[in-house]
Amino acid sequence: MLFMVQMTVKKPHDIDPAVWADIIAREREYGQKFMKNGKFPHIWRVVGKFSNVSIFDVESTDELHQILSNFPLFPYMEMEVTALAKHPSALN
Numbered sequence: 001m002l003f004m005v006q007m008t009v010k011k012p013h014d015i016d017p018a019v020w021a022d023i024i025a026r027e028r029e030y031g032q033k034f035m036k037n038g039k040f041p042h043i044w045r046v047v048g049k050f051s052n053v054s055i056f057d058v059e060s061t062d063e064l065h066q067i068l069s070n071f072p073l074f075p076y077m078e079m080e081v082t083a084l085a086k087h088p089s090a091l092n
């Protein structure tokens with residue numbers, strides 16, 4: 001099942017820079033684990049925003065929720081999830 005997820009980061013203005021840097025480092029490591037195993041094949045930056053558009057390829061909505069809710073940045077992100085279906089004009 002394919003999902004498009006837009007994640008928008010809401011950085012607390014008063015967060016300790018070292019704490020934030022640690023969260024960002026753990027976020028990268030956690031996300032790249034799913035990029036390597038094929039469950040998170042795309043991530044794109046939304047130009048001009050601290051936001052991304054990502055594609056997840058998972059078995060179920062429960063699996064997607066499990067992955068998303070364990071992102072270290074989860075408490076600091078708004079997420080919009082869109083289920084994707086094959087387009088009839090798609091060549092592959």
Ligand SMILES: O=C(O)C[C@H]1C=CC(=O)O1
Binds near residue numbers: 007032043051
């Ligand atoms: O920088 C971001 O857009 C936040 C974030 C969410 C997943 C990831 O790898 O980074």
